[in-house]
Amino acid sequence: MTSRTVLHLAEHTHTYGLSLSGLAVRDDRMLLAPDEGAALVGLARGAGGAGADWGDPVELPLAGLVDLPGTAEDEVDVEGIDVTAGHVWVTGSHSAKRKKVKAGTPPEKVGKRLRKVSAEEPRRLLARLPLGPDGLPTAGGVRLPSGRGGLFAALEDDDHLGPFLSIPGKDNGFDVEGLAAIADDRVLLGLRGPVLRGWAVVLELTLGESDGELELLDVRKHFLDLDGLGVRDLVRDGDDLLILAGPTMVLSRPARVLRVREGAHGLPDAVPADGIDLVAELVTGDGEDHPEAIAVLGPGALLVLHDSPADDRLGEHTVAGDVLEGLDVGRSVE
Numbered sequence: 001m002t003s004r005t006v007l008h009l010a011e012h013t014h015t016y017g018l019s020l021s022g023l024a025v026r027d028d029r030m031l032l033a034p035d036e037g038a039a040l041v042g043l044a045r046g047a048g049g050a051g052a053d054w055g056d057p058v059e060l061p062l063a064g065l066v067d068l069p070g071t072a073e074d075e076v077d078v079e080g081i082d083v084t085a086g087h088v089w090v091t092g093s094h095s096a097k098r099k100k101v102k103a104g105t106p107p108e109k110v111g112k113r114l115r116k117v118s119a120e121e122p123r124r125l126l127a128r129l130p131l132g133p134d135g136l137p138t139a140g141g142v143r144l145p146s147g148r149g150g151l152f153a154a155l156e157d158d159d160h161l162g163p164f165l166s167i168p169g170k171d172n173g174f175d176v177e178g179l180a181a182i183a184d185d186r187v188l189l190g191l192r193g194p195v196l197r198g199w200a201v202v203l204e205l206t207l208g209e210s211d212g213e214l215e216l217l218d219v220r221k222h223f224l225d226l227d228g229l230g231v232r233d234l235v236r237d238g239d240d241l242l243i244l245a246g247p248t249m250v251l252s253r254p255a256r257v258l259r260v261r262e263g264a265h266g267l268p269d270a271v272p273a274d275g276i277d278l279v280a281e282l283v284t285g286d287g288e289d290h291p292e293a294i295a296v297l298g299p300g301a302l303l304v305l306h307d308s309p310a311d312d313r314l315g316e317h318t319v320a321g322d323v324l325e326g327l328d329v330g331r332s333v334e
Contacts, residue, residue: 005053021034024295025083029134038076043056068143096165152165172195178231186207200245201222232255236264240264242258279329292306
């Protein structure tokens with residue numbers, strides 16, 4: 001059964017829009033990442049169970065929580081959020097960006113626009129923020145360096161991923177779109193791209209802290225046979241790992257929620273197709289309603305939020321997500 005839940009974003013929609021890219025739910029608190037800008041939005045669950053509306057928005061500029069790469073006005077492109085007992089983890093896409101061709105662009109100018117690629121260093125954010133008693137992150141976060149000592153530097157000479165670092169995410173380039181914290185010092189980063197001969201990539205980072213910054217101690221690669229799809233989100237579900245899988249390129253479908261058994265404790269070097277269970281096939285629109293983020297709301301209930309939401313999901317300050325009930329999710333809530 002599928003129903004809708006409404007997220008009340010109030011004035012925050014004027015600044016960041018209604019397209020959402022990152023999501024985490026813990027108890028009755030939701031953290032959202034609008035697709036633009038450099039802020040999170042905190043919401044509180046209303047009465048009514050899994051399908052309740054969410055409101056009381058609190059804007060959380062990332063510049064007030066952690067020292068950002070770039071400036072406070074730069075777009076971070078947050079794509080993954082996870083909440084543990086004491087921290088909020090946040091990742092940017094890390095991806096390069098190609099100039100978008102707008103509708104009505106004269107044919108002779110299309111090629112010129114498509115030549116323009118920017119490195120987008122402000123997107124190279126991986127941060128750990130303190131979690132306050134109200135379920136919202138507080139100031140005093142630490143992050144991984146965006147240059148030397150960071151993820152890009154560690155992958156620069158990598159045989160699999162190095163050649164893709166400068167390729168824009170929507171061109172099957174390097175693009176982080178999911179995060180799951182599997183220990184106090186380990187996180188999984190799911191890559192929308194590159195997909196390598198049909199195999200998606202999840203990175204496992206082991207982290208320390210030194211001189212007020214996160215320190216990258218180790219990077220492991222895990223290859224998953226997702227039938228040609230990339231990772232769009234990662235969520236811990238008890239001992240398992242849920243994966244929102246979707247196209248790496250600019251396509252509308254397919255979109256699936258998948259399960260890797262025992263994946264919340266780490267992954268083997270490679271996970272073949274027979275080690276991955278289908279949880280749900282998701283409905284998508286044509287050029288709209290692209291499933292972008294998921295969260296477990298409780299036993300059997302999964303929330304799906306969308307990039308490029310259809311008009312019928314939008315109000316002046318609201319956006320509606322889908323609540324799928326009766327699924328095999330919600331095995332345990334930390």
